[in-house]
Amino acid sequence: MNRPLLWAGLLLACLLGAGGYYAWSKAIPYDEVVDRGPSPEALANPYLAAEHFLRQQGLTVERANSLERLATLPAKGNSLLLLGERSNMSPRQVEQLLGWAKSGGHLLLVAEALWDEETGKSGDLLLDGLHIHQTLSDEPEEPAPSSNKALKKKAPDLTKLYIDNENPSAYFSFDTDFNLTDPRHLAQFSANSARSSHLMQLDLGEGSVTVITDSDLWKTPSIAKYDNAWLLWYLNQGKAVTLLFNTDFDDLFTLLMRYFPQALVALATLIILALWRAGQRQGPVRKPADHARRQLQEHLKASADFLLRRSGQGTLLHALQRDILRAARHRHPGFEHLDNAEQCRALEHLTRQPFHIISQALGPLPEKRLSSADFSRQVACLQTLRNAL
16 A cells, blocks of 8 residues: 555544534534414414413303304303404394393404494494494693603503402503593493593493404404403403404395395396397307217216226325315315314314214225215215315
């Protein structure tokens, strides 16, 4: 062996070893926290932190997507929080809500419209039914010029609530641009800032109604400030809470489809006949089609038989299951992060199908080939779930 090369190799190895040891001795380990932002569920639900807080206080919390939940929601021992936009609420729905509160329930709502002195109403049917008015707060007085030239940060105008046997008082960060007034003096207690009132609670029959100017103080991250979370617990203590903030109230077309479908069908038929009558035929008349050609139903049946023979039952069923899961992720943000049982419960809520049918339809497929009747039943069940989404 060439001795110069051997010594050169040993020298290079020593240099590399010394350099590595030096770099290792100077390296300082550290932890880095990567903020990936809020989860899809938190983005879809601004009151998610409020729900977790109430559950930590031992309260039962659930969500509802429409006022149809009132049909099965007992009044006594329950609190319904209307935190969403409700401009499309009908007079019948207002009567339904107030009747539920009179039966012993607690209703909490956000005032949505300003009182109009000329018309004698605000346009918020629920607020007008309670005879509570919302106006803009008075402009604050200009502070006297201070001799101190140092700039001081203006203290926030917090809402204060005095409660018997509670000391000190509680403070909340309501939006102080709006003010609630009680011209009939029906409110049992209220919470006020320096400029206006932002919370009023009044008895209604055997229950009660709480009106607030805004609910942003219970959204993430405002709920962690001041006594905002405590107020949410205090207003709902001892009750099961139902949150209704995705209020998709029925519009006129939906109501017509529900109660007058025959009239809509007759109107659509009349319009089609009128368009057909007014239409002008251009060009020569087409000859009747040859009856010997295949019908569309025959083409569909042949295509289905070919796919079944070529791919098997499992591929077709898996395709249907993937379509259902894809539609569920679109309808329910964060669906992919749920486990199998929670996914089935979410699909039960979205499709109104029984839990055991959903679990069986989305469960693992048997290894052996299904009979024709079982395969048809499985496909029908999956198509029902997919169409319901």
